[in-house]
Structures are given as C-alpha cells and as structure tokens.
Amino acid sequence: MTEIPGGGDLSQLRRLNALAAIGALRGEPALTLTEIAGRTGLSRASTEDVVRELLERGWVEEVAPATGTVGRPARRYRFRADAGRVLGVDIGGHKVLALVGDLDGEVQHSARVAVTPSMGRTARLAAVDRAVREALAGSGTPAAGVWVTGVATTGLVDGVGRVMLSEALPEWTGLDVAAHVGGLVAGPVLVENDSKLAALAESWRGVARHAKDVVFLLAGLRTGTGLIIDGKLHRGFGNAAGEIGALPAAGWTRAPGHLRSWPGGGTEEGTRGTGSGTGSGTRGPDAGGDPDTAMEEVFRAARAGDRKALTAVRRYVRDLAVGTSALVLTLDPEVVVVGGGFSRSADLIVEPLRRELDRWCIRTPEVRVSAFADEGVALGALRLALDHVERGLHNPGEIAAPESFLTGGQFKAR
Amino acid sequence: MTEIPGGGDLSQLRRLNALAAIGALRGEPALTLTEIAGRTGLSRASTEDVVRELLERGWVEEVAPATGTVGRPARRYRFRADAGRVLGVDIGGHKVLALVGDLDGEVQHSARVAVTPSMGRTARLAAVDRAVREALAGSGTPAAGVWVTGVATTGLVDGVGRVMLSEALPEWTGLDVAAHVGGLVAGPVLVENDSKLAALAESWRGVARHAKDVVFLLAGLRTGTGLIIDGKLHRGFGNAAGEIGALPAAGWTRAPGHLRSWPGGGTEEGTRGTGSGTGSGTRGPDAGGDPDTAMEEVFRAARAGDRKALTAVRRYVRDLAVGTSALVLTLDPEVVVVGGGFSRSADLIVEPLRRELDRWCIRTPEVRVSAFADEGVALGALRLALDHVERGLHNPGEIAAPESFLTGGQFKAR
DSSP states (O other): OOOOTTOTTOOHHHHHHHHHHHHHHTTSSOEEHHHHHHHHOOOHHHHHHHHHHHHHHTSEEEEOOOTTOSSSOOOEEEEOGGGSEEEEEEEOSSEEEEEEEOTTOOEEEEEEEEOOTTSOHHHHHHHHHHHHHHHHHHTTOOGGGEEEEEEEESSEEOTTSBEEEOSSSGGGTTOBHHHHHHTTSSSOEEEEEHHHHHHHHHHHHSTTTTOSSEEEEEESSSEEEEEEETTEEOOOTTSOTTOGGGOGGGSTTTHHHHHHHTTSOSGGGGGOSOOOSSSTTOOOGGGSSOHHHHHHHHHHHHHTTOHHHHHHHHHHHHHHHHHHHHHHHHHOOSEEEEESGGGGGHHHHHHHHHHHHHHHOSSOOEEEEOSSTTOHHHHHHHHHHHHHHHHHHHOTTTOOOOHHHHHSOOOOOO | OOOOTTOTTOOHHHHHHHHHHHHHHTTSSOEEHHHHHHHHOOOHHHHHHHHHHHHHHTSEEEEOOOSSOSSSOOOEEEEOGGGSEEEEEEEOSSEEEEEEEOTTOOEEEEEEEEOOTTSOHHHHHHHHHHHHHHHHHHTTOOGGGEEEEEEEESSEEOTTSBEEEOSSSGGGTTOBHHHHHHTTSSSOEEEEEHHHHHHHHHHHHSTTTTOSSEEEEEESSSEEEEEEETTEEOOOTTSOTTOGGGOGGGSTTTHHHHHHHTTSOSGGGGGOSOOOSSSTTOOOGGGSSOHHHHTHHHHHHHHTTOHHHHHHHHHHHHHHHHHHHHHHHHHOOSEEEEESGGGGGHHHHHHHHHHHHHHHOSSOOEEEEOSSTTOHHHHHHHHHHHHHHHHHHHOTTTOOOOHHHHHSOOOOOO
C-alpha cells in the first residue's frame, strides 16, 4: 500500500474528509471548526476528528485566536504548506534548474547549473546532482524530506521515466532519468517532456491559467509543444502528443534555417517546398555553444532595422505559423502561449505570428507571451510533483510508489 | 426551471438517487430491490422510495417474478427505455436521414429522403420535414412525444443551432437549423457539425468505443474530422475544432483533385506544392449530381487494375495522409477511424493510408473502418439527444430548454 508521509492508516473515508478539510483551509489565513464544517459539509463531530488527526500529523496547526472578539474566541486552524516538500527539476541543453517548493507550490529555493548541449551524459548528470543538492541545502530540506519529485527533460519520455528518444541531446536517448534522480532524493520521481511541463505551468499559474484549451509553444531553434485540453495536460495514447514538428509540411524543421542563414540573407529559401525528410536544412543545436542565444544576434539586428535580419525573422515566423496553424485548426484553443528561449524576442515574433495565424485559421486565438522567463519548465515539473501528492490523498491505492517513498519517513518541517 | 418530462418536482438528491437506480437497471433484464440497493449504495428505504417514484412516472416497470424459486419470489423491476423518445436527424448534401430512438438509444424507426448538394434551402428543408414526419409516424411517436432532438449538418455551427459557415452547401450558411426543426417536434433541438457527430457515434457504439482518444475522418470529396479526446467530443473554444482541412499545407484541399482528374491521368500534380489559397484545384461538390458516388468509378477502375486510376487513388491517399498525420502527431490518438462516403472504398484506402502515416508519425495509431455505412452521422445526432436527456437528470438547473419542452408534456408510451 502506498502512503503519503503522515498518511498512516487513514481509511479511505477519513482520507476524503481530510482532503476536504485541507481543500477548505488552503488559501485561507485561518478557519474555525464551524467554518471548516460549513465549507466541507462535514458534521461537527467529523470535522473535530479530522482536524485533530491533521494536527497530530503536522498538516494543520492552530493559530493565535482573532483579537477583538467578545468572550472566549473560537480556535482557528491553518493548513501547513511547509509540512512537506516537493522538488521540480528541469534538465535542459543549456541549464539544469532545480526548485524546492512547499505543498502550496511556493518556491522555497532554486539552484541553477549551466550546461551545454554538446556535454556528455555523465557531465550533465553531475550537473543535475549539483543543482538538486544546492536547492535542497538552500531550502534546508534533507534528501529524505522530499515527498515527490517532478523532472522535465527534452525528448519523448515513457511511462516509467526513461527517455525514449531525444533529438536535441542524442546521448540522452535511453537514459533512465527516474532511476538517476531517484538515487538523489526520497519519494517517487516522475519524468515528463519539457514542453508538456511548461504548458502545465502556464495553465497552473501562468498566462493561460483561466483557459480550458491551450496550445503552448516552447520556441527556440527547436520548437516543442504542450497541449492543455479541457484543463488537463494532454499526453496521448503513447505519450507522444504535440509532436507536429516531426511533419515536414508543418514547416518547423525548416523554420530555424532562416535565422541560421543570417547574415547570409535568405539562402535557405531553396530548402522550402518539398519537405521530404526530417530536419533537412537545419543543423543540430548540439553543434556547440548556445545556439538559442546565438540567434539573439539575428533578433537584435532585426530590432535595429537590418533588412536581411528582418527578412530572416519574417520567414522564420511564417514557417512557425504553419505548424502552429495546424495545432490551432485541430484544437481551436482559447489561447496560444509563446514560451521558450525565443520568447525573449516576443516583440518581433508575436504580432507577425498573430497575422499569419489570422491568414490560415478559421478562428484566431489569443496569442500571449509566457511571463516565466526560462523557469516555466521547472515550475511545470514542480506542479507535476504536486499533482502526485494530491492524487495520493484522493486515491491512495492507485499510485505505485518506489520503496524509498515508503521508507523515507516524514519530513519534520522547521 | 427545466424538467425532463416526468421529472416533476424531484429534488436534486432524489434525482441523483433516481439516476443511480436507472444506471443500475439499464442493460439488465430485471433487478430486485435488494439488488438495486446493493448496486447503488442506497439504503433499502431510499431504494423503495425511488423505485416507487420511477414506477409512478413510467420510467420503471415491474416484470413477472422469476420462476422456480422457493417461497414468495421478490418483486423485480426493469428500466422502461420506451418511456421516452429521442430523434436524430442528419441533413446532408445527398440525403436527409431521421432516426427515432428509445432512451437506450435503440433505433425504433428510420426514414431517408434523397436530396442533392445543388438543391436550394427551401427544398432541403422540405426534405427534412418529410424525413422527420415519416420517422415519427413509422415509430408511432407524436411530435409532442419527442423529448430531445439532435441534428447534424455540414459546416460550422454556433452555440444556438445556427450554421455559421457551410462551404459544401453555400445556401445553408446563416440558417437557423434549430428553429426550423424546433417547429416540427417538442423538446430542445441541439445542432452540431456532421463529422463531430459521426465521431461521437463511433465512440458510443462504433469501432472506437473502447478508445479514449480518437481521430475520425469523414472521408469524401471533402474531408471532415471529429475528435474524441479523453472519451469526450472535443469542440474547441469556438466550436471550430478539427478544421485542419482549411490549411493548404495539410493537403486536403488538393487531395480530391487527383480523383477528379481521372481519367485525365495525373494532370492535377501541377497544383501541388505552394498550397497558397483555400480549395485551389478542387471544384465544389455542388456542381451537380452526387460527386462522392461519381468518384466510385475511379475506385472501381483502380480495383480492376487501371493504372491511371491506381495512381489517382495513391495520390489522393498521399495528400489525405498529410493532414491526417498532422492530427495524429498533435493528439497521438489510439485509433484513426475512416468513415464517410469513401469508406465504401476502404479496401483501396486504409492500407496505403496506414503506410503513409507510418512514414510521418512518431507512433502510428490503429486505422479502422467505420461499420455504420452512411448512418453514422444520424446515430451521432441521436447520441447528442441522449446526452442531453442524461444531463437533464444529472443537472436539471444547467439546461436551457425552449418553452416547447416544458409544455410538450410526457409522451405516453404504448
């Protein structure tokens, strides 16, 4: 049987009552027993039971009584978001970013380690180790105190946390990411594609948080996508949703060639049209350095009025818009969110993209720019971990957790 | 307040209990009170209450006691699917098909009236009137006995049953389909796009009934799509999901040109490549006759080994596969279902389509052929009506029903 630390031998019904009480307390400064009973629909007796149990387990604490009331004030309780810790890790081509959060998803500490796309597997994993250690140390969290970890990686990920295929980091294909990170911390480790998790972050607390259907673009020399459908991350039958970029007709394999060709001036135009083959006309981003950053020169030149740079950006956006239109026409989302490295150049991309979408789409959605800079992917990984904590409260029998989670014990918060 | 006929003044809780009891009884020959209580989790007293109420309302009836039991046998009850009637209508370019079904969705009677794509609005509506009248008469259903009607039409449909845009039937654009059909029968009238409803039918009782994520193709001279995501029909923010065919790069605007060009022999090849413009290289299907049927000649010739016809079909499938790959790469569905007029030629289409998908897609889904012949769209319309009946039981306050529904009275079944 799987347990959230501190979950002990709660019966299913008592768990549901506990979850209802936590749901009522979350986001409130403090509530009285009467208020908790009123919001959950639980009887007074059940409310007292469940709050006593949550107090014992450290999930809830009593706060100082309200002042200024006449007579003996009622006891008030609040949810202790710091009763547990979750970890979110973004393993990318250019950085590893680790975030430690509390049970409300508030980031307690973050740690960043620079890496390169051409770096080998061992060196990248060493960077992961360092970022995780620094984030835990900075937040005063022991490795055994991590309830659940979410990890973002480039490429297609299978159901147990292995990378099935990574084109951006070829040496990454086949790696058991969950097993490696599971050696660093207690608790289950969940692994998911970076674009999917960045979409989750936008839906959670980003620019798409009020939208049910969202197309997210992780825009860089490679374009990734994450889809939120009916408020949930859409993974697909084989966890391979959002891979429109693999279709040559979608234009995404040739799109970055226009930027790379600068200052050559549009010589990539000749590679357009047939679209037979994957990635023709583009060079891999692991050719050295940080290509997304190198591309900033094109954007800078365009911003300064360089005509060839402007042409390169225009052609890039035109090709980006074809695949984006395919996504939009398929799903009819409320909003398209542009994130990733190129979102730093949103001033040059968003308006032309909107115009191109208007050209192809039956209903042009809003286009918004991510506000997460380069932390969206890691935030999404944190959300993935929180989702697991909440599922654990809802359906304790449904989650298969590694042994380390069962024996990890409860993290004693400060 | 909105009521399902016979719903009367049931409180929300008693409605939920009634729904639970109906859910338990549905699909069973008969159940005793003890069995109903066991399956619903209701107390014996609540079960007795709810069954008595359902008996009074005519939704449930007592059946003859089981024979061969010792002592006085327990009373047994069954759901009366014939307590109400729903209507499903498919208004197409070539036919109008009306189905009358019971509350289990079993078709009681169907009526078909031939129409043509070039027929004007008035003549098509007269055909609708005739098909509906014949279906009602054939099933012994008075117009006031129809609880809910689902209508399928070509084109984009707005939220209140008007056609926003129909390219296949230009004279159809702007028509208030719900208002017209609402004049023929009692009860709410819901209108939806034909491809979406055909997808719903496949998910309900067709070849995709066990799949969560489904891409449905209504394949003909025009290709329409319906998407089932996480078990539900995906409509999109503006009810415009599945319109990938509008994107020239998806190949669907040029695909039928290959078939039309036969026996000219591949002269349409010259229209490939640029894809700038909508529908270039294709003629409207309302040029006269039944073009989907005319295309059967190409398929027949291909089946007989005619090389030019084989080339035309191969090129058609190659273009069909580009847009289909865009849908598959976006959603990663478990299954692609081929329905519509061209599904009659599935022997020539499915295997080449599968091979082309294999070429472009990261994970190639199963490809299945609809088994509904040309009745899938109407079945989906029937399902749309049944969904409304069931929503009415779940959330009586959420549904806005026209006055005719409230005053229509309860249909007295035979």
